[in-house]
Amino acid sequence: GEDVEQSLFLSVREGDSSVINCTYTDSSSTYLYWYKQEPGAGLQLLTYIFSNMDMKQDQRLTVLLNKKDKHLSLRIADTQTGDSAIYFCAERSNDYKLSFGAGTTVTVRA
Amino acid sequence: GAVVSQHPSWVICKSGTSVKIECRSLDFQATTMFWYRQFPKQSLMLMATSNEGSKATYEQGVEKDKFLINHASLTLSTLTVTSAHPEDSSFYICSVPSRAAETQYFGPGTRLLVL
Numbered sequence: 047g048e049d050v051e052q053s054l055f056l057s058v059r060e061g062d063s064s065v066i067n068c069t070y071t072d073s074s075s076t077y078l079y080w081y082k083q084e085p086g087a088g089l090q091l092l093t094y095i096f097s098n099m100d101m102k103q104d105q106r107l108t109v110l111l112n113k114k115d116k117h118l119s120l121r122i123a124d125t126q127t128g129d130s131a132i133y134f135c136a137e138r139s140n141d142y143k144l145s146f147g148a149g150t151t152v153t154v155r156a
Numbered sequence: 157g158a159v160v161s162q163h164p165s166w167v168i169c170k171s172g173t174s175v176k177i178e179c180r181s182l183d184f185q186a187t188t189m190f191w192y193r194q195f196p197k198q199s200l201m202l203m204a205t206s207n208e209g210s211k212a213t214y215e216q217g218v219e220k221d222k223f224l225i226n227h228a229s230l231t232l233s234t235l236t237v238t239s240a241h242p243e244d245s246s247f248y249i250c251s252v253p254s255r256a257a258e259t260q261y262f263g264p265g266t267r268l269l270v271l
Contacts, residue, residue, distance in 0.1 A: 077259065079259065081262070086265075086267070087264060088162075088249055088262045088263055088264040089200070089249065089251075089262040090262075091260075094258070094259050096258075142188070143190070143205070144190075144202065144251075144260060145202075146199045146200045147199060
């Protein structure tokens with residue numbers, strides 16, 4: 047089955063850039079996603095990238111995809127305290143199901 | 157993005173009772189919805205795919221007789237946890253695929269606590 051892995055914790059100083067990394071195993075993934083979850087809340091779609099793209103930028107967010115290495119990253123520029131949350135990487139298989147990583151807890155310190 | 161609602165947002169029940177959770181797609185009709193479960197400090201695990209007009213399809217290890225899914229209309233899917241036990245306590249989240257199915261929009265989740 048699909049396997050998505052990501053580091054569990056990231057601590058970053060306010061104003062710095064955050065980089066969250068993710069690896070996946072399903073070479074047939076068509077879309078890859080980054081979701082944000084705040085305490086007690088559901089998942090908020092941050093951004094997604096189609097598998098034939100290398101990079102996607104959306105305001106403070108930059109997604110890089112290395113399909114050869116099956117590596118996905120999310121960079122958050124000028125990290126703010128409101129960015130503290132759990133970030134999930136996910137991949138979509140051909141049957142439209144999503145497989146999630148364990149989530150990276152990002153803590154922004156002043 | 158689409159708006160997906162869930163009701164209730166949280167529920168506490170006694171062991172042995174059944175609990176129904178609703179998931180509604182408010183922006184557009186959805187022939188397919190997904191149900192996930194998230195245990196504390198863990199990731200989301202897909203439980204089942206809810207299909208309008210046909211039976212739900214369950215992931216391996218998920219008991220279909222315990223987690224009853226009914227896709228009542230093109231905007232509503234319900235998950236009923238039957239004879240709930242403390243180990244069923246979890247955060248249940250539904251999602252709706254976007255029109256072009258390139259992404260999924262998630263509901264706010266329902267927190268279930270079984271005493």
